[in-house]
Amino acid sequence: MTVPNTLFLRLDGPLQSWGDPSKFVIRRTMEAPTKSGVLGLVCCAMGLSRAEARARLAELNTLAMGVRIDRPGTRWWDYHTVGAGIGLTTAAGGLKHGAQGTLITRREYLADASFLVALQGDGKIIQQVAEALRSPKWALYLGRKSCPPSLPVFVQPRKDRDESWTNPTVIDGGLKAALSAVPWSPRYAGEAPPKNLPGLIEWRGRDERDIAPSEADVWYDEPVCFDPPVHHPRLVMRDTVGVSVGEPIQRRTPAPPRPRADYANAEYKKRRAARLDADHGLCVFCKSPATTVQHITYRRAGGNESQEDLRALCRLCHDAVTMIEYGLGMGLDRIDPEDGQWRDRIISKREEIISFRSLETRRRRFEPEEVE
Numbered sequence: 001m002t003v004p005n006t007l008f009l010r011l012d013g014p015l016q017s018w019g020d021p022s023k024f025v026i027r028r029t030m031e032a033p034t035k036s037g038v039l040g041l042v043c044c045a046m047g048l049s050r051a052e053a054r055a056r057l058a059e060l061n062t063l064a065m066g067v068r069i070d071r072p073g074t075r076w077w078d079y080h081t082v083g084a085g086i087g088l089t090t091a092a093g094g095l096k097h098g099a100q101g102t103l104i105t106r107r108e109y110l111a112d113a114s115f116l117v118a119l120q121g122d123g124k125i126i127q128q129v130a131e132a133l134r135s136p137k138w139a140l141y142l143g144r145k146s147c148p149p150s151l152p153v154f155v156q157p158r159k160d161r162d163e164s165w166t167n168p169t170v171i172d173g174g175l176k177a178a179l180s181a182v183p184w185s186p187r188y189a190g191e192a193p194p195k196n197l198p199g200l201i202e203w204r205g206r207d208e209r210d211i212a213p214s215e216a217d218v219w220y221d222e223p224v225c226f227d228p229p230v231h232h233p234r235l236v237m238r239d240t241v242g243v244s245v246g247e248p249i250q251r252r253t254p255a256p257p258r259p260r261a262d263y264a265n266a267e268y269k270k271r272r273a274a275r276l277d278a279d280h281g282l283c284v285f286c287k288s289p290a291t292t293v294q295h296i297t298y299r300r301a302g303g304n305e306s307q308e309d310l311r312a313l314c315r316l317c318h319d320a321v322t323m324i325e326y327g328l329g330m331g332l333d334r335i336d337p338e339d340g341q342w343r344d345r346i347i348s349k350r351e352e353i354i355s356f357r358s359l360e361t362r363r364r365r366f367e368p369e370e371v372e
Contacts, residue, residue, distance in 0.1 A: 005123050006178045007130050008155035009038065012114040016073070016142040017107065021220060027107040029075075029143070032067045032200055033115055034221035036231060037143050041153070042129050043226075047137030050227035057223055060129075063121035066175030067200040068241050070184060073113025080105045109147070116155070118178045130154065155182065175201050176239060183246030199241040202234060213237065267303030271310065279312035285337040285346060288314040294321060296336040311337055320349035 011033055018037045020028035039060050043053040082103040119129065133154035141147050179199055186193065203216050216235040224230040272293045283290045290312035295301060297309050313321065321335050324345055335342050 005126060006118055006120045007126050007133070008178075008182055009041075009117040009119070009133070009153050010114070010151050010155045011117060011142055011149065011153065012071075012151045013142045013147055013149045015076070015109040015111055015147045016113050016115075017109045017147060018143045019221070020108075025103065025105045027105060029108045029110055030219075030221075031072065031110075032069055033117055033143070034219065035061075035065050035202075035234065036221045036223040036229075038065060038117055038119070039223055040226065041140055041142075042132065044138045044140055045129075045132040045136035054225050054227075057225070059125060061222055063119045063125060063129075064175055064202045064204055066118045066120070066179050066202060068116040068118075068179040068182075068243075069198040069200070070116055071112065071114040072198075073110035076109045076111040078107045078109060080107050116179060116182055118175050120175055120178060176241060179241045180243060182243075184243040185246045193245040194243065196240040196242050199239045201237045201239050203237045204235075265303040268301075268305065271303075271305045271307060275307055275310040276312050278307060282312065283314035283317050284311050285317045286314060286350075288316075291315045292318050294318055294334075294337070296334050298332045298334070313337060316350055316353060317346065319353055320346050323353075324349055 016033075017027075017029040018032065018034045020030050022028040039057065040053075042060060043056065046056070048056060082105060119126065136153075140149060140153050142149055176199060179201075184193065184197065203212055205212065212235050216237055218233050219236050220231050220233050222232040222234045224232055275293050276290055279290060281290055282288070291314055292312075293310045294313045295305070295309060296311055300306065300309055317337060321337055321342075324342070325334050335346075337346060
């Protein structure tokens with residue numbers, strides 16, 4: 001079996017920031033992920049502290065890195081303060097308080113950017129990094145801790161497809177071939193696909209006598225140590241990467257939080273009592289004695305409900321309706337149990353609840369008690 005020599009990372013998020021040589025009150029970001037930032041992310045996945053990472057960096061630096069800029073993002077500045085109310089340490093070891101003890105900084109981010117990163121090298125090291133990214137020990141972030149990823153960082157092929165980029169013969173063609181092999185995914189159906197994308201490919205000579213091209217950029221981002229930060233230069237070539245087009249990236253929008261009424265509100269209590277009286281104290285669905293009132297909309301919840309916003313229900317029907325609403329991820333507008341379209345669903349859910357509760361009752365009744 002051929003051991004893969006390449007792995008891919010998807011760095012996609014609302015904000016990213018990849019260290020620039022700038023320091024102190026102005027913190028810039030590079031246009032794409034730096035090697036220091038990517039290897040820092042890998043060490044984070046491995047659960048290595050800054051001090052512990054030093055022993056692994058020499059090995060990790062043997063991996064060559066390439067970046068495909070799928071979406072460059074927009075540069076965005078943040079007004080940032082440090083030390084407010086806490087004080088800043090002076091050179092003499094004292095503390096500055098008040099206005100003089102607040103440091104105002106400007107920090108730059110890349111907003112709405114997306115990058116595909118390829119790491120290529122020894123198969124054993126690649127496997128170790130892949131295992132760490134599949135199950136990271138610490139939370140991963142995109143350059144700064146305030147920049148969480150919006151997609152899984154570790155890129156894996158779909159098992160239900162024959163994706164050619166998993167073939168070692170494809171990724172053995174070098175970093176450019178590897179970056180070209182992974183399909184570009186539009187964010188939405190109908191987004192115009194690019195023919196080529198910008199790429200930043202790490203240049204490495206075949207031996208010490210190999211001279212670097214004059215157009216190579218020098219990036220001071222190869223980490224030697226994180227504490228204190230020490231970096232060596234590396235050479236990066238700008239190139240274009242041809243891509244195929246895959247399916248849109250699936251970003252599932254989470255369901256809105258379930259609205260809640262203010263049950264202690266005096267006005268709500270009056271409207272609740274009025275609804276129970278209007279329904280003659282009976283469940284509007286099964287005509288059993290009603291024990292609660294259900295909102296069919298939360299648009300006026302909190303004491304402003306009209307009588308038509310509420311329905312009297314027994315506990316069983318209330319639980320059935322609520323479970324269906326949770327399953328559908330419903331928002332402000334909920335189920336009206338008097339609406340015929342919900343009848344079969346509510347009956348089915350009632351039977352499911354009764355069956356479960358009966359099993360639980362029998363289990364508790366007939367299971368032998370543990371003897372200590």
